[in-house]
Amino acid sequence: MEGETEAIMEQRTVVNNVMCLLTHQDGAPLGAPMYLPQNIGPQQLQLIVNQLLQNEEKLPYAFYISDEELLVPLETYLQKHKVSVEKALPIVCQPQAVFRIRPVSRCSATISGHGEAVLSVAFSPDGRQLASGSGDTTVRFWDLGTQTPMYTCTGHKNWVLCIGWSPDGKYLVSGSKSGELICWDPQTGKQSGNALTGHKKWITGISWEPVHLNAPCRRFVSSSKDGDARIWDVSLKKCIVLSGHTLAVTCVKWGGDGVIYTGSQDCTIKVWETTQGKLIRELKGHAHWVNSLALSTEYVLRTGGFDHTGKHYSSPEEMKKVALERYNSMRGNAPERLVSGSDDFTMFLWEPFINKHPKTRMTGHQQLVNHVYFSPDGQWIASASFDKSVKIWNGTTGAFVTVFRGHVGPVYQISWSADSRLLLSGSKDSTLKVWDIRTRKLKQDLPGHADEVFSVDWSPDGEKVASGGKDKVLKLWMG
Amino acid sequence: MPQGDYMDRFQRDYGYRLDHFERKRKKAARDVHKHSKTAQKTLGIKGKMIAKKNYAEKAQMKRTLAMHEESTSRRKADDNVQEGAVPAYLLDRENTTRAKILSNTIKQKRKEKAGKWDVPLPKVRPVAEDEMFKVVRTGKRKTKQWKRMVTKATFVGPGFTRKPPKYERFIRPTGLRFTKAHVTHPELKCTFNLEIIGVKKNPNGPMYTSLGVITKGSIIEVNVSELGLVTPAGKVVWGKYAQVTNNPENDGCINAVLLV
Numbered sequence: 001m002e003g004e005t006e007a008i009m010e011q012r013t014v015v016n017n018v019m020c021l022l023t024h025q026d027g028a029p030l031g032a033p034m035y036l037p038q039n040i041g042p043q044q045l046q047l048i049v050n051q052l053l054q055n056e057e058k059l060p061y062a063f064y065i066s067d068e069e070l071l072v073p074l075e076t077y078l079q080k081h082k083v084s085v086e087k088a089l090p091i092v093c094q095p096q097a098v099f100r101i102r103p104v105s106r107c108s109a110t111i112s113g114h115g116e117a118v119l120s121v122a123f124s125p126d127g128r129q130l131a132s133g134s135g136d137t138t139v140r141f142w143d144l145g146t147q148t149p150m151y152t153c154t155g156h157k158n159w160v161l162c163i164g165w166s167p168d169g170k171y172l173v174s175g176s177k178s179g180e181l182i183c184w185d186p187q188t189g190k191q192s193g194n195a196l197t198g199h200k201k202w203i204t205g206i207s208w209e210p211v212h213l214n215a216p217c218r219r220f221v222s223s224s225k226d227g228d229a230r231i232w233d234v235s236l237k238k239c240i241v242l243s244g245h246t247l248a249v250t251c252v253k254w255g256g257d258g259v260i261y262t263g264s265q266d267c268t269i270k271v272w273e274t275t276q277g278k279l280i281r282e283l284k285g286h287a288h289w290v291n292s293l294a295l296s297t298e299y300v301l302r303t304g305g306f307d308h309t310g311k312h313y314s315s316p317e318e319m320k321k322v323a324l325e326r327y328n329s330m331r332g333n334a335p336e337r338l339v340s341g342s343d344d345f346t347m348f349l350w351e352p353f354i355n356k357h358p359k360t361r362m363t364g365h366q367q368l369v370n371h372v373y374f375s376p377d378g379q380w381i382a383s384a385s386f387d388k389s390v391k392i393w394n395g396t397t398g399a400f401v402t403v404f405r406g407h408v409g410p411v412y413q414i415s416w417s418a419d420s421r422l423l424l425s426g427s428k429d430s431t432l433k434v435w436d437i438r439t440r441k442l443k444q445d446l447p448g449h450a451d452e453v454f455s456v457d458w459s460p461d462g463e464k465v466a467s468g469g470k471d472k473v474l475k476l477w478m479g
Numbered sequence: 480m481p482q483g484d485y486m487d488r489f490q491r492d493y494g495y496r497l498d499h500f501e502r503k504r505k506k507a508a509r510d511v512h513k514h515s516k517t518a519q520k521t522l523g524i525k526g527k528m529i530a531k532k533n534y535a536e537k538a539q540m541k542r543t544l545a546m547h548e549e550s551t552s553r554r555k556a557d558d559n560v561q562e563g564a565v566p567a568y569l570l571d572r573e574n575t576t577r578a579k580i581l582s583n584t585i586k587q588k589r590k591e592k593a594g595k596w597d598v599p600l601p602k603v604r605p606v607a608e609d610e611m612f613k614v615v616r617t618g619k620r621k622t623k624q625w626k627r628m629v630t631k632a633t634f635v636g637p638g639f640t641r642k643p644p645k646y647e648r649f650i651r652p653t654g655l656r657f658t659k660a661h662v663t664h665p666e667l668k669c670t671f672n673l674e675i676i677g678v679k680k681n682p683n684g685p686m687y688t689s690l691g692v693i694t695k696g697s698i699i700e701v702n703v704s705e706l707g708l709v710t711p712a713g714k715v716v717w718g719k720y721a722q723v724t725n726n727p728e729n730d731g732c733i734n735a736v737l738l739v
Contacts, residue, residue, distance in 0.1 A: 117564040135564020158560055161567040177570075204567045225570075248571065265571070287707050288667055291568065343667065344707050363709045370568055412568070454566045 018074060019088040022049060025379065025396055026334060033088040038075035045070075049093050060096040062438075065089065067399060069438065094379055097419035099308045101462035102479030103434050104424075107448045108464070109147035109476040113140060118468025119161055120455045124169045126306040127461030129186050131172050132468055133160030139174045139182075141189055144464065147476055151189025155182050164206030166217035167304030168319060171234060175203025175222055183234055196232055198239055201225035207254040209274070211304035212323035215316035219274075221260050223249035229262050231274060240277040244270055250290060255336055256297045256327050257353070263290030263340055271352050283350055285358050288343035292372045296337040296395060299376035299416070300330045303460045308418060330378065337395070339381050341369030347383055349398040360398030364391060371413050375420040380437065382423050386410035390425050392437065402440045406433055415458040415465075424465060426453035432467055432477070448475060598722050599665075599736045603682045603696030606631075611683070611692070615650065626650065632657055632727035634675050634691040634699070649690060657693065660733035662701050662721050675733075676700040676718050693733060697723045701735070 017035040022045075024030065030052045036045075046061050063070040070077060070091070083089060116135030123130050130142040139153040139160055158177035165172050171192070172184045179199035185192045201224055208220040221242075223229040229242040229252050247265035254260050259280060260272040269290055271281035295301065305311075305319035307326065313319040337359075338350040345365045348358040367387035374381055374395055381393040390404040390411055409429030416423055422443060423435045430451055434444035451470035458465050465477040496502075518529050615626035626648060633651040641647060663670045680698040681687035693699060704717040721735035 116562075119564055119566045135560075137560055159564045161570075202567065202570065250568075287705070288669065345709060346707055363707070363715065366709065412566075454569075 016075075016085075018078065018085050020074075021088040021090045022052065023090055023092050025092055025094055026332075030093065036074065038078065039073050041073040042070055045091070045093075057098075059098060062094045062096050064092040064094060067394065067401065095377070097308075097377065097421070099419055099462075101417040101419045101422060103417075103422055103436075103443050104446065104458075104465045104477040104479050105444050106478060107446070107475055108478040110448070110473050111142065111147060111149065111476070112473045113149045113152070114138070114468075114472050114474070116159070117454060117470045117472060118474055119159060120163050121457050121466045121468045121474065122163050122165055123457050123459040123464075123466065124165045124172075124186065125167050125303045125460060126169050127459040127463065129165075129169065130459075130466055131163055131165070131184075131186070132455075132466075132474055133163045133174050134468075134472075135159045137176070139163060139172070139184060141172075141184075141186060142466075142474065144476075153182075153184050153189055153191065155191050155195065156180065158202075162203050162206045162222075164208055164220060166208045166220070167211040167302065167323070168217045168316065169306075170217060173206055173208075173220055173222075173234075175199075175206055175224075177202040179203060179224060179226070181206075181222055181232065193234070193237060196237065196239070198230055198241075199224040199226055199228065201248075204248065204250050205252045207252050207260075209254050210256050210301045210323070210327070211316075212256070212320055212327050213258055215320035221252050221254055223252035223262055225249075227264070229260065229272070231260070231277060240274075242270075242272050242277045242279075244279055251293045253293050253295055253298070253338075254301070255295055255338075256301050256331065257336055259352075261293055261295070261338060261352070263293045265289040267342075269293065269338070269340055269350070281352055281356055283338075283340075283348075283352060283356055283358070285348050285361075286340065286342040286344055286346070288368075290340050290342050291368065291370055292341040294339050294341075294372045294374045294381070296374045296378040297327060297330050298374055299418070299460075300326050306460065308461065334396075337374075337378070339372050339374065339398075341372040341383055341385075343368040345369065345385075347372060347381075347393075349381075362393055362398050362400070364400055364403075365389070367410070370411070373414050373416060375416050375423075375437075376418055377420045379420060382414050382416065384411035384414045384425060388427075390414060390423065390435065392423075392440075404433075404435045404440075404442070406442050406445075407431070409452075412452070412454060413456050415456050417458050418460055418462045424456055424458050426456035426467055426469075428452045430469070430471075432456060432465070446477060449473075598698070598738060600696045600722055600724060603694070606683050606694055611687070612649075628652065629655070629690065629692060630728065631655065632693045632733065634658070634678050634693055636677070636691070651690070655728060657727065657733055660699060660701055660721065660723070660735050662703075662735045662737050664706070664737050664739070666739060671703075671706060673701040673703060673705070676702055679720060693723055693727050695723055695726050698738075699723060699733075699735060701737075703737070 016038045018038055019033050020036045021033040022030040042063055045063050049061050050058050114134040114136055118132050118134050120133045130144055133139050137156045141151040143150040156176040160174050160176050162175040172186055173181055175181045179201055181196040183192050203222055203224050205223040218234050221229055221231045225248040227245045229249050231240040245264040245266050249262050249264045251263045263269045267286045269283040273280050305313055305322040335351050335353045338352055341347045347362040347369055349360045350358050365385040365387055367385050369383050369385045371384040379395045381395050383391050388407045392401040394401055407427040407429055409427045411425050411427045414425045421437055426432050430449045432446040436443040449469050449471055453467050453469040456467045468474045521529055612627040613630050614624050615628050617623045617626050628650045632655045635651055635656050659672055660675050661670050662673045677700045678691045679700050681692050682696050698720050700718050701721050703719045708716040720738045723735045725734040727733045
């Protein structure tokens with residue numbers, strides 16, 4: 001390593017040099033600006049960055065010059081774009097995932113069983129279990145090894161609209177159209193305790209308390225059409241009501257810093273404190289319903305202590321510690337970012353801990369934005385809209401990056417692969433599509449469903465993709 | 480000194496009479512009959528007043544009963560599991576079935592073939608000239624009849640200056656001038672109070688368009704910058720057309736539907 005960098009330095013005398021400033025994604029410089037030979041490419045830059053940061057393990061990096069990825073040697077880039085060599089050239093280094101997820105390409109199983117449309121599918125945080133909620137009022141657990149049904153859980157009186165896994169994988173909570181919530185044990189498929197009643201109308205969202213805040217997961221928050229959100233305690237069966245919205249609450253997220261965010265049809269986003277349910281902040285700006293919220297740390301919060309290595313933890317304390325480490329490394333020293341998608345066709349990027357005014361407004365969609373999602377590394381924001389497109393935005397600045405067109409119907413849901421290199425979208429046109437972020441192109445078209453795809457999920461270990469839709473079957477896709 | 484508190488004082492000192500509640504109950508029971516007797520016997524204005532009050536009470540009672548009954552029946556309907564499950568994010572949206580959409584698109588195409596305007600109000604009532612204008616007599620002897628006053632709502636641009644009275648053929652009264660319209664977005668189902676930019680088309684004729692006359696069915700351009708609509712290129716749209724759906728001269732306001 002030492003020798004290689006020296007070799008690069010020695011070349012200075014022969015080839016033309018350019019003054020470069022390597023920076024973090026938030027703009028902080030890695031070191032002083034330095035002269036680099038023009039014939040170096042991403043590989044050599046990677047070596048330099050690893051050396052500068054004194055990483056013990058060599059990490060892969062991607063390099064961006066004014067939001068465009070550098071794939072060729074600097075020389076060719078400079079000639080192509082006619083960049084002035086008088087000024088220091090800022091190069092942004094983005095750490096990449098050390099693992100790679102294979103893109104899904106084929107349908108490995110079509111499992112029928114549900115008697116009505118499949119409304120939600122979700123993998124457990126460790127990626128080993130799969131559950132789905134359906135219009136036939138049941139929640140089903142599926143065996144991923146044999147790709148067969150495992151448990152059928154009856155108990156709801158109406159359509160099961162939402163399901164949510166606890167970040168330690170010990171519970172699954174489902175919410176129905178009649179407003180009750182039921183907690184299930186995934187090991188036995190039995191209902192644990194009575195149904196939690198309180199909501200007067202259907203459930204629109206469920207979010208669990210992150211595992212790094214409370215070690216054995218006990219609390220979760222649910223939002224409902226009746227305009228309330230409620231914090232429930234699974235073991236104490238108690239609830240705290242968060243009331244204040246004047247219209248239906250459409251989505252709810254439990255943030256990593258111990259606050260709850262709710263988005264509502266009354267055009268506001270409210271931030272709540274979790275012990276007593278007090279309102280902390282109100283974020284105003286949208287002109288119409290808020291449809292979807294996403295946090296920059298959402299993926300870490302969802303997976304808790306589990307990562308791509310597939311470790312198991314003996315005690316909740318250990319898991320809490322690992323989860324906290326993962327959360328802190330993901331968040332860095334920047335505050336948590338929130339993005340909201342709305343019926344007014346725009347999105348806002350907020351930093352709720354710093355400012356109650358939005359950081360940026362992201363315009364460009366021509367129909368309502370149904371789903372927004374941060375990539376697992378927080379670098380990108382993806383938005384699914386009814387204008388048949390998926391758009392990618394910069395996760396820190398909110399600048400527009402690219403648009404994925406290809407769907408011929410409204411895009412309902414999106415899901416990221418764990419390495420943030422691929423994006424999956426499910427649409428009304430009955431197809432799933434896998435998009436490549438690096439090349440900004442369609443990677444894989446996955447037809448197969450006979451009707452609209454309502455829900456998609458990419459398992460956190462990256463092996464499988466599950467999708468469910470109006471044709472009543474659950475499909476599993478593999479690479 | 481007040482003299483009338485002897486009953487209160489008695490009750491405070493000795494408590495209620497032993498038959499107090501019995502008397503009260505009987506009084507209430509007899510009261511209905513007593514009331515009915517007076518209601519039947521009273522004549523004239525007094526009788527009418529009593530009848531009106533009784534009617535109002537009865538209607539209110541019926542309404543309350545109906546309201547309670549409705550709420551129970553509604554819960555029953557909600558309990559049934561319906562066909563055609565949709566996820567939570569589609570529950571509040573208008574769910575038109577596909578067959579309907581298809582037939583609608585066919586109808587739409589036929590309409591386009593016929594060359595009709597695709598607007599919310601395709602037909603408007605023609606307005607005759609003598610309804611649109613009032614003749615203003617001028618001259619010392621009021622013999623000249625070349626001046627007209629517009630009797631409908633108008634939009635007058637912000638930079639408009641009146642001509643000298645000698646040359647002003649059309650008077651647009653300030654009382655009927657409008658600068659804002661209540662515009663409904665048909666997809667968002669929301670109404671906004673937007674500024675009018677101009678009158679694009681009055682179906683009764685080009686002269687009315689140039690005069691800025693707003694009648695039912697007129698196409699106006701409104702300032703939609705507050706709505707945050709965007710073009711394919713991502714730019715904010717600020718002017719959009721809308722069709723007037725009411726008779727502004729009768730209502731004192733302009734209601735319109737945005738054309739999207």
